[in-house]
Amino acid sequence: MKKINIAGFEIIKLKKLLKILNVNYFHGIQILKWIHKKGVCNFILMSNISKLVKYKLFNLCIIKFPIIEKEEISSDGTIKWLFKISKNNYIESVYMLEENRITLCLSSQIGCVLNCSFCNTGKHGFNRNLYSSEIVGQLYVIKKRLYYLYINNIIFSFNEISNIVIMGMGEPLLNFNNLSSFLLLIRNNSFYNISKKHIIISSAGIIPGIHDLYIYNDVSLAISLHATNDLLRTKLMPINKKYNINMLFKFFCLYKNVLFDAKITIEYIMLKGINDYNYYAYKLIKLLNDDIYKINLIQFNIIKNVNYVSSLMERIYCFQNILKQGGLIVTIRKIKGLDINASCGQLFGKFVNKKI
Ligand code: SF4
Secondary structure: OOOEEOOOOOHHHHHHHHHHOOOOOOHHHHHHHHHHOOOOOOHHHOOOOOHHHHHHHHHHEEOOOOEEEEEEEOOOOOEEEEEEEEOOEEEEEEEEEEOOEEEEEOOOEEEOOOOOOOOHHHHOOEEEEOOHHHHHHHHHHHHHHHHHHHHOOOOOOOOOOOEEEEOOOOOHHHOHHHHHHHHHHHHOOOOOOOOHHHEEEEEOOOHHHHHHHHHHOOOEEEEEOOOOOHHHHHHHOHHHHOOOHHHHHHHHHHHOOOOOOOOEEEEEEEEOOOOOOHHHHHHHHHHOOOOOEEEEEEEOOOOOOOOOOEOOHHHHHHHHHHHHHOOOOEEEEOOOOOOOOOOOOHHHHHHHHHHO
16 A cells, blocks of 8 residues: 655545544644754654554555755855755755845656746746655755755854745746645744745735635745736736736736735846837836835746847846836845756756756
8 A cells, every 4th residue: 555645645634534533632742853954764763653653654644855966065155955856856945145135946746737938947848746755755854965065164154944835846836735735834923933924825826826815825925027017028928828918917906905915026028129128127117116016037047949149237227227217116136046957947957857
């Protein structure tokens, strides 16, 4: 019989399983603390669990996380990992040092069905959703790995991961149930205790998923906009045919006082000669005419087989100034990990192409 992997179970799901196994539910919190707080994946070592319970768990359950296949460390401190999920299935995670925070960017799917024209992940198609064990597994394994790198003097500081962004491979809101289990686990103050303000879910704009995210999970949201008109946005992001700009902003406007208590980040990738003209900055000011938005201009990291280049920094600063003068809160995300394959899908693409 195939064992049940409980590595990604949140507390309610685990308690339900324990009930079926005729095990007292209070063991649920103990087991999850062993796994996610103390890093123990062997039932035998869980010293405050009775022998009988260990025996039942040992026979029916397993605790299994993804394994690191490849690691690249950039001179700017960015680290990228390729995880092996199963034969020929890989995902990526990125660790980024920013001014006063440490951010981990995690994947939610193997590949992506949305096929944005500037993204390498989309070029490789979609395989499947990640299980919650595979989403939280990236965090779990990376925490251990960072400690190892630190004590072996490979990295020179070791701080707690403060921020999580689900901005890696895949569209998280198309994997809603597993994402929800993951969020329940990492927000629980008995385990990872990451505050909702420090968790950002980045979406291409899947409206039903955004609705459910706020109802059930209440974390921060980033929307990939990248264009101010449907023609261009559809070219960059084919999902715009289904959830277009007007639908998105109507939805935000309708629910702004009900669902959103934190600002929505609007992501805008700066592509030279495509969406970086002053004209588009003025269009953005009109579109984002509400204090629920802030905007993040993203410097584009060149990707093989993708025919876009990043706007120059002078252009990005000029664009930013126009937006600021229009009253918007604007940040710029510069390229990180330039000397490694840090863009979404890059390391995966390089690795998979090599293996084929
Ligand atoms: S940018 Fe995000 S949503 Fe678009 S194809 Fe890449 S992974 Fe998918």
